[in-house]
Amino acid sequence: MGALKADCPGAINVVMLGPPGAGKGTQAERLSRTRKLPKISTGDILREAVQAGTSVGRAAKETMEAGNLIGDDIMIAIVQDRLDRPDAHCGFVLDGFPRTVVQATALDRMVADSGPLVVLDMAVPEDVLVRRLATRRICSKCGANAAPDWKTTCGKCGGALVTRVDDGIEIVRERLKVYLRQTKPLVEYYSARPTFSSIDGNRPPDLVTADVDAALDAAKDAAGRGVAL
């Protein structure tokens, strides 16, 4: 699994796994900045498609607003298409994909010759997730999560801050159920791999980032030493 790319020996591919509100997007954003890897968030891609009114967006809107998952075939095609773009050639951070065993199997095929796949599972207790999502605000224009010091407008683009349409308490409960049923089995799918790490996500973001960085450095070191990953 994960042979090094001849033309891209330092390539590293990261999957952020975890329930809604675990901090996948927050940590993926940081990794993307510090490691110069494209952040590929399937939730963001779908929300942009809904906003733009594309055929994918029109088909996905209702399902997303109910807290359910979009079909595997659509998601696999979206991700395959995105990974084929040149900026993902030497690595990427996936946020929100895979979410089912079918998606994980497809991803293994996509990255078979693309460097190690580092899987970081962010663990956060359910009551904390519910609290985080109840208070989250996002930018209506660029989709960024609001920082604590942004009052009514986005600190990046000036857009109005709003509640995410699927962050209502009933939909959050549904998203958590869907996570347990369809996505949590991926922990078992990946956990025997040497590139899998469980991260305690219930700590201040900087401490979580330190563990994320350490897990990535360990995987890079091992790959550099020729350990089969």
Ligand code: AP5
């Ligand atoms: P998606 O957008 O991926 O939503 P999600 O998985 O439910 O996760 P969230 O974005 O809510 O949380 P997060 O883990 O990114 O946490 P964040 O960093 O924002 O998917 C949305 C929908 O799209 C799905 O329901 C589905 O319909 C569809 N979809 C997407 N991908 C799909 C796929 N592969 N297959 C099928 N359907 C798919 O943090 C949350 C909040 O907590 C923020 O306010 C943040 O500031 C705060 N926070 C973050 N870290 C910390 C910390 N350490 N301490 C305190 N607060 C923190």
Ligand code: MG
């Ligand atoms: Mg997110």
